[in-house]
Every structure is written in C-alpha cells, then in structure tokens.
Amino acid sequence: MSPSFFLGEKMKNKIRVGIIGATGYTGGELLRLLSQHPGVQITLLTSEQSAGKKIQDLFPSMTGILNISLEKGDSKDIISKADFFFMAIPHGMASKMAPFLLSKGSRVVDLSADFRLKNKASYLNWYHFEHANPALLKKAVYGLSEIYRNKIREAALVANPGCYPTSILLPLFPLFKENLVDPSFPLIIDAKSGVSGSGRALDIRSHFSEVDEGIGPYKIGGKHRHIPEIEQEIENFSGTPLPIVFTPQLLPMVRGMLSVIYLKLIPKKIFLEDLFQSYYGNEPFVKILSPGSIPNPKNLRGSNYCHIGFIKDSRTGVVTLFSALDNLTKGASGQAIQNMNLMIGFEETAGLTPMGIFP
Amino acid sequence: MSPSFFLGEKMKNKIRVGIIGATGYTGGELLRLLSQHPGVQITLLTSEQSAGKKIQDLFPSMTGILNISLEKGDSKDIISKADFFFMAIPHGMASKMAPFLLSKGSRVVDLSADFRLKNKASYLNWYHFEHANPALLKKAVYGLSEIYRNKIREAALVANPGCYPTSILLPLFPLFKENLVDPSFPLIIDAKSGVSGSGRALDIRSHFSEVDEGIGPYKIGGKHRHIPEIEQEIENFSGTPLPIVFTPQLLPMVRGMLSVIYLKLIPKKIFLEDLFQSYYGNEPFVKILSPGSIPNPKNLRGSNYCHIGFIKDSRTGVVTLFSALDNLTKGASGQAIQNMNLMIGFEETAGLTPMGIFP
C-alpha cells in the first residue's frame, strides 16, 4: 500500500492514470474529474471505435483543456503507459482484460459489473456470459467506499458498484448492519434514474422524443441486473438474505438518481437520525438531511455527494428512505476516483470536493 | 334526468355551458375539450382577475378559435347564462358558490376538493377551513366515472376526483371490491406527477430552474390532501379502512401521472388479468395492458385514457400496479366532461375520444 500523500500542494510526481474506454459517459466523467485532481496525470485514453481522434472530438467540453488523442486498447504497450487504470468498457470485456492490466503490478478500478458479484453463476444467470476469470472474483473488492474502505485500500482490483446499488445500499447499510430491518416485510425499492445512466450507446429508450415528457419503468418484475448486486450486499451486511422488489424508472432528466425505499423495522427503540449520524456523521460525501428535508438529485449534479433522508409513518409504521446522488459521479466515476484515492493513499476527497451545480 | 342524445350529428339545441374560473390549467383544459364537444356551446367564462380580457389573452392556443371574453363571477345574472356549470376555482370558494349555482336547477361539476370528502371534519383537518355548506356533502356524488356511473347520472352536484386519487383508485377498485387485498401489508403508493398538477399559480416549487433536471418528493409522511380522499374510497370499496403510505413526487414534465402501487393479495387463486378485464374490459377509457407492458403517461397526453399494468413478483409475492394518465385530462377536466356527459345523457365518450399526442 502506498503511503498517504498530502494534496494541498501540487504533487511533483503525479500518478500516471489510464482510462480504458474513454468515450462513453462514465469515461468522460472520469476525465472531467481527473483533470482537476492534484495527484494524477492522464497519460492514456483508449477507444476501439475512436482511436486516432482527439478527446475533444468526442467531448467538446474539453476543447483547449485536455489535448489527448485516443489509442487502441488492444496493444501490449498500453500497460507501460500508466500506473493506474480505470476500465470503463462493457460487461464481459472487462473481465477478459483485467488480468493483463494487473499482470505488471498496476492497480485497477473496473466500472463494469464484471467483478461485482462473488458468485460466478450469477454472470450466467443475469448477464448471460461465462465469466472469463472467475478466480479474480474473490480477489476483487466491492468498491462501496464508505463500507469497504479498508479492504479497498489494499485491493489491486476494485469492482466499482452500480449506480442503483450505491444509492440503495448506503441508506440500508446501518439498518441491516444493526439487524433492525423486519424481514417479514418485503423490501420495496422504487428507484428513478436520469437517462445518462443508460449510457451513450443509441437505444430507442434513450431517444429524446421517446423519453421527454414521460416516465418509463423498465425491467420490472425482478429483471434488472442490479438486483443480485443489491441482494448480495444486503446478505453481507446482515448475514441473512432478503429478496427485494425493485422498480427502476427512467426520468426525463440527464443526470440524477433518487431511490425511495419502503421497509419496516423490528420493534425496538431507535432514533433513526442518531443511527444514521453515528454511521455517516463523519463521512465527507454522505450527508444525512434533517428530518423533514427530502433529497433531490437536482442539488447534486456533478458532485460526489449522496443525500439521505428518511421518515417514519406513524399510522402504518412504514419507514421511507430517500437517497439521492448523481448517477455518473457518486454512482460511477466519482466513486471510482474515491476508490483510487483510497488505493493510492491520497486524501479520500482529493479532486472530489466541488459541490453540485444548482440550478 | 335528460334523455340520451345521439351525438353522431351536430346537435341543434346545444347545452349552454359555463366555466367558473376559466383561466387556470384545468379551466383551459375544459375549454380545449369542450370546444370540440358536439353537444355543448360555451356561453360563460368567469375570472376574478382577468375579467374583461379575451380568453385568447390567457390562452394564445385559442387565438382565432374561441372568441369569448371573461366575466366577473360574482354577478347574479351568470346563473341565467348557462345550463350547466363547471367550477374550477380554489378549495374553499367552490363550497360557497355551489348553492347559488344549484338554486335554479342547474347542474354542476366541481373540480375543487370541496365536495369530495363526506366527513366535514376532514375539511378542517386537511384543508384548514370550515366547510360552508356541509349539508351538500351528502348530496354530492364522487365523480369517479367508471365506479359511480349510475349515481353520477342522477346527481345535481358531482365532486370531480383529484388526479392522484383517480390514478390510484381505478386499479385498486377491483381488488378491494373483491376483498383480495391483504390488510396486514401496508398499501404503498409511490406516485409521480407532471408539474401542471400544481397549477398555474406561481410557486417556487413550479419555477422552471428549480424543477428541471430534478425530482422532488413533497408532502411526504402523510401530509398530502389527497390521502383522506383515497382512504375514504378504499373504505367505500371494501367496507374496511386501510391506511396508505403515499409519496407524491413532481417530475420535470408538464403533463402526466404515474402511480406505482405495492400490495399483497390474500392467498387465493386469482388471474389478475381476467379480474381487471372483467371490471374494465368494456370501459372506453380504461385500458388494461397486456402482462409485461408497462404504462407510460407519455402515451396519454391530452387524452382521457387511463392505462393500467400489473406484475406479481414470484419471490416476494408483492403485486405492483402501474397506473398512467394525463393529470389534466382523465385526472381533472376530461373526467369532468365525462361526468357531464353522464349527467346530461350524452354518449359518455362525447368529445373525449381523441388519443394522446405522441411523441
């Protein structure tokens, strides 16, 4: 493990960072954030389809700021071009490439789902491919930064969580960790995401005229691939499996995610605010809103923060949790950099402190 | 009760219709729909603040189509200017005005909440005013057209339902009517509305820059005024009260509502599709989607249709209902006209058959 760096001043010996698959939205978000990070320099960007182009051709927002060209990712010599890699390539491909990137001692954060699930059969069931390197599943650490901080620090390979799981597991963790959730009541999760969560690839479900002025539930009835990831972690937290009811929905907005979770607690005197504060009061990126305040992802666009709110209905006893974040930042690339900071020994917040853009 | 008219040809003696409060969004939607209705002519539009102006000054969409000026609503002679009235004025005002409109034998559909609740104490608790005419509460018929069709036909005063209650009660009715809902499981309703549902009055919660690219839950924790309306009807359907957990949320879209309802059924062999079809298969405006299809209010903008979908999760036994409509049409002015059609004896669908605008 690397020693801790102080990042108040510009580092002289910056870590060289490569992004495998830099042209999608999570790749672009990594670039946006890393370009402000005091401890790294971006030395490699790969793309299969856009190799040879400049990054500003794909992201005009980088015009005159980042002057880097894209390279093919299949060359052997990319390994020497960076000390630390982010993989932002599709499911199934990351698991094939990871051993190569790890082979020379580099460390890797994978933003795909390829190392999130511990059970290799899940990849066949949920992702419909045979995992290429199941042995790595055990070594990979699930990168929910606040929960697995210590393991992440030591990891060579971190499996960055999905956006839905991040927004759902953060509020649930204290409740399951303390075994407060009533297992006789199904855990109901009504989750809403901005359209950027479904990526830059063309799809009728992301076509402007089909999305705007509507709300589209999809993959309902236990079909969404984030379900095994959420259930795996709930079992990790509490020691007991609990099936969830999960309703993902696409909203007519670009960034942002709001998960609304309904559950019951076992009869026990608990002050929810105290509980959440005891878990997250010192966390830099997780903020517990005062009772009555309700999170809105609009406040968090472009930031690495997660806002958590909660309310208990006196008549039914149902507890409602609200969890908001930016699906591309804390839900993907921001958390990936938070994990890199932990792995390298940077301050955990390095490059990630700007607040969300509002309005 | 009037005899039934055939509306395939233009009627010679059209019903004269007045709209009390014509300048808000529900007033404008009444005008849009009534201007195409074969059996009515609009003879009176009132407004307190815009009296003297032309309706096209408030709604440029009506330029060159509707050439009517707005009048003050407090004059005694408005009663002679129409045979049928819609009230689209704020809560508290409608209950004061209704007796006057009814006094000469006119019939009235009230789009406010003033006659929806049977218990006058509820007005004090939820709306914070003393009801001006509690005796009328008993006479008023709750205007959920598909459920109370026969009573509506005979009514002098119809209390048009709220948008959330309409979208929620339609899918719930068959289940509660057949006593299929497991009362030990709280009824959870996660509902999303377009911003037009909060009206044309200025409010920071409807300010474009505050709303766009976000999702705002509001009045959570049992505070929304549609709760007593929904619970009153659930008790009417099944004979037993059942408290609900209700999470209303404003989405960055103008029109449209999607209610997602989570519940459990008692153990009994039921085919949900058959059940819904038996209740709604012949309804002109309620459509049961085939299993696997999920409603999206985007398909229903400007139309009087309600789309219902459902799915049962095999692992948890939870049933999820999806109900989509346009909050200004089936959720307000469209249903108000449907009720007028019933009251007057027109074909129930008169003026309401156009499908939603897509995309």
Next chain:
Amino acid sequence: MSPSFFLGEKMKNKIRVGIIGATGYTGGELLRLLSQHPGVQITLLTSEQSAGKKIQDLFPSMTGILNISLEKGDSKDIISKADFFFMAIPHGMASKMAPFLLSKGSRVVDLSADFRLKNKASYLNWYHFEHANPALLKKAVYGLSEIYRNKIREAALVANPGCYPTSILLPLFPLFKENLVDPSFPLIIDAKSGVSGSGRALDIRSHFSEVDEGIGPYKIGGKHRHIPEIEQEIENFSGTPLPIVFTPQLLPMVRGMLSVIYLKLIPKKIFLEDLFQSYYGNEPFVKILSPGSIPNPKNLRGSNYCHIGFIKDSRTGVVTLFSALDNLTKGASGQAIQNMNLMIGFEETAGLTPMGIFP
C-alpha cells in the same frame, strides 16, 4: 375531382386510406389525426421492419383504439386495399413507389422530399441520389395548402412540404408575392425545431443525454436540404431568385418549430398587419397575431395551426417575422391531411380543428 362532402355527419361511404410507412413519427401523427377524421377509414398500414405487429405495439397511445396490424409494403395487392395513400417512407424510396400507387387511379400525398423539387438535378446535388421518376416531378403539386390550394384539388400526387419550408414560406409569401422584399439585403432565417423533426431513427443527435439542456445548430453554412425547397418557392412567388442564409437548430423539446426571419422591405407605405390579414384573414389555420404578440410553438402542439407575428425595428428598418407551428402537424401530417381534404373535396378543415394542447 370529387364533389364536396359535408362532414357534419358521419359519412356512410368513407374513403379507404392507406399509410405506406406507418411506424415513424409522421406515420403515427397521420394515424392519430385520421382516427378522428369523419370521412375516412384506415384500411392499410405498411412497414418493412414491423410487418405482422399490431400498431399499438409501435404506438401504445393507440391501445384499445386502433386495432390494425402492419403489412409488408412490397406486395402488389396493397393497391386494392385503399383509395388514397400517404407515403411516409424515406427519401429515395417514395419516388420509386409512387408510380405503382398512382397506376390504378389512386391519389397520393408523399411526405418525403422526393417530389418537392422541380429540378431533378437538385436531387443529385442535395439528396445524393438519381431521381427514379423525374417525369413525375412536373405532375406533382407542391402541397403548401394555403398557396397552392387550387392545384392541390386537381392533383393526383402532392408533394407535402418540409416542416421548415412550411413555417418559413407562409409568412414570406405575401411579401414576395407583392414584391416588397428588398433584394439587396440577404434573407436571414434563424430556425428552431423540436427533436421529433429529426425522426424516430436512432441518431446521436437525438440521444436524450446529448440534446437535453442544450441547443444544437446543425448543417449550417448552406448545407440543409430544405434550402433548395425554400429558394425554389421564393422564386416562384416573386419571379426572382434570392439566396437565403439558413441556420437550423435543434431545441430540447419534442414538438414545435419557431422560424425567425430577418429582412428589409423596399421603401413603400405598407401596413404589414393589413397585408397579412388580406392574405390570411380568412384562412382557417393561419393566424396573424396582433402586433406585439409573439408566437410560441408551445401553444400549437398537436394542432394544424400556424401563428405568425412580425415587428419592424424603427432604427434599422429591419423587419422580423416569427412563425410558429407543430413540425409534425402543420409541418407534416396535419398539412398532408389538409391536402387530402382538398384533393377529395372534403371540408378543408375536416379532422383538423382541435386546438393545440396547452400547457
């Protein structure tokens, strides 16, 4: 030419209408409008890729309203299934299919560009294909309903105008017809369109996350294919060619088009309002706004109306024209039906009178 029908009552012998290419946005808009048309019945819908499916699978807005299945368009027997055809298929394909549809005496409105330009060389220059049936170019009538009404009545084949040309030519017609435009001043057109104008086919330029919260000029510098169409008609109106500067831009909205046109008039005493009223005062679908009122396409969604406004700047003498419409209705399918009404002898407004949805 057919005799004129009175459409106040439902017709007994409805015209059978077929839509060639029914699954795109203009096809869907034709269906939405024709389903309310008193004089037609839809008897044929074709699609190459979705043949065999029900139309409601492509347009859930039609669920339970239109129960028609899609057929392949390449069969010989489609000619016998309808009396009147709309072609809503891509450029280049329509010119190949038109002779077949016309061969048995059917009449056709083509929504593609294939018959809009009189000069066959323009197809090579602007659309990059060799026109398959240049002889038909002379017979086809350009379907700007208000301008070419009499020719349209007699036509067997009508070339329905593009959305930009419709919105631009309607306000320009009186000025060029009266030779009032100063030719020494370039005609500048800054035009904004909703994203539905670029169709249902997948394209990164219509991808929600790329479009929302931005404004994208495209094909600037004289590259947009509507330029030759606009310039051809300007020359038709005035007898003299005048090149235009055209800046099309995609806005983050689904429907709607606003063209802002800057020009100078020759020195002559003209009252613009009188001029516009003399040309359009009796038109059912073109409305001249009072001076100071500015059109907004928001007021016209789903309607066949076009709103025109104008202002003269006293200091520079520049006249600014504003023209708003719905690109899918008056800009495409609504005008196509208006043209069908003229061709068949229906009332010109049949099926097209509903006002726009607002808000």
Next chain:
Amino acid sequence: MSPSFFLGEKMKNKIRVGIIGATGYTGGELLRLLSQHPGVQITLLTSEQSAGKKIQDLFPSMTGILNISLEKGDSKDIISKADFFFMAIPHGMASKMAPFLLSKGSRVVDLSADFRLKNKASYLNWYHFEHANPALLKKAVYGLSEIYRNKIREAALVANPGCYPTSILLPLFPLFKENLVDPSFPLIIDAKSGVSGSGRALDIRSHFSEVDEGIGPYKIGGKHRHIPEIEQEIENFSGTPLPIVFTPQLLPMVRGMLSVIYLKLIPKKIFLEDLFQSYYGNEPFVKILSPGSIPNPKNLRGSNYCHIGFIKDSRTGVVTLFSALDNLTKGASGQAIQNMNLMIGFEETAGLTPMGIFP
C-alpha cells in the same frame, strides 16, 4: 494594486469575501465557485428576506459543505467583515449601496446593471430610475475581462457585464476593433438563453408548465435592457455607433446561452480563424472552435469558458458567428470571480478551471 499571488498552494492569508445578496442564482453560483477558490474565504453573506437562515436552507447543494448564516445587509458593520465584496442585488439598489462599500477601501464587483452604462440618462430611459450615484459611473470599469483586463486590475469598482453582452461582445470585439464590419448591413443578433437567466424571482415566464416544450421570444423590437450595453461597447470598440437588431429568446433549459450573430464584413482579405486566434489564442477561457464545429452551451454548463464558432456563406457573403457560454458562470458569477482575480492579483484562472459538466 496587490502583488500577484501564486495559487498552487493553499494561501495562508486568504482574502475575506462578502456577497451582498447571496440567495439568488448568481449569488449561489458565486458561492459554489468561491468555495473552491484557493485564495479566499467567504466571511459574509447577506439577504434581506432570509437573514437568520443558513445558506443550506436556500441551497441544499451546500449541505454539510458551507456552514454560514445569512445576515441583514443594512448594518454598518458589514463593511468590517470582508475585504472584497460582490453585489448580487437588484438594479437600482446596487448604485445606492456601492459608495458605502467603497468608503473604507474595499473593492467591489457589482453584478447588477447599475454601473455598466456610462451615460446616466440611459438609466432613466432603459431602467426607469434616476441613478443614485452618477459620479461613480466614470470610475466604474466595465468588467469584460478579456477586453478591459488592465483597467480591471486597477479598478475599485467593476461593473460585471450582462450575460447576453458577454456572449455577444466577445466574438464581435476583434471584428469591430479592426473595423472590419460593414456598417451598411444591420447587425442581427438572435440570442437564446436558459431560463435561469431570468432569475429566481417568481414570474409566469419562468413557470415550468409555461416554459417547458416551447420557445419564448420576449422584449423584441428594441426593448431589452442589454441593448444599450451592447451598443455602448460596440461604439467603444470601433469608434462608431451601430444599432443592433436583438431577439432574445428563452429556451426550455436551465443554464446556457447561444448567441447567433449575422453580419457582413467590408471587402478585405481576412482569414477569420487567424483573426480570432490572434485575439483569443492565448486566452484561458475563450476557445475558438475549428471551422465547421459549432458551439453548444451544453458543453459549458458550470464552466467559465466561452466557445466561439463562425462560418461565412459563400453565396450571400453573410458571416454567422456562434457564441456559447453558461449564463450564470462566464455570463455572470464566473466572470465576476475572474475580475476579482484580476483586481486582487491572483492568477486570473484561480478557482475557475473546471470544465463544463457533460452530459
């Protein structure tokens, strides 16, 4: 003038900054950016209506990040609480308050219009108030950072430009400075702004349901208050007045501005790209796009960059300029901080280097 600071490391003696009027959108944007600025600490926030509240009550995006309470702005002792002031209060109020803030040697950037115009009569004509301190008009420096950099460094009071003028004057400056613009051709500016440009105050023109899915030209015909500001600077640049035609339009997006400018150049051999590069090639925040690339404000949200594109139409000789920026950042608060950096002697880019959020 202060000495230049190196900002690579955190400064020990930070400048104390106060924001007069911190609760609107420009106030919030100042806060967002200043909270990341290495050389300042925020020591004073004032608000008339929200004094006593915490800033996070007004901006939940600052929850747990900025813990400051709002104070009344009318107290004498605010002058001692900061070394540098931003005024983000309404027109008419800033001119009254400025002398007080300047009296103890503090320096001030005013984001209102109160010191932008040199001619005090203009305030009566365009803003309808008698200027309270016309003597200060001469001392105030117009804060278009790239153009008046040297004067800004020395100024005690900087009048921060309006958003439209910033986006319009930056591309025009080189052309007018070199006297390349043909004065016989009117300067036509078709400008589009996100709704946040009209502020946080409630207004029907910013009401979500009125704005979304439309485009609203407003204050056309020479009525917008940014006209005298633009014309004053054009005359400053070239020495000759030239009236403009200005069409401001609100788009359904929160942030972002695109100005499209049409003009003719005098006949002279000019390579526009070279010209723009010679003026802006070394500017940190103004980027000249390569020919054929067109700016889109979507790429610049939250950033201080301005993207300029241009094209010359060969047939008409008209040159079209495109200028994109974020109206709240480079169009207001970002440029205000850029000016502060110049005034204090910080690196001009301090706190302002992050690129725009995309998508």
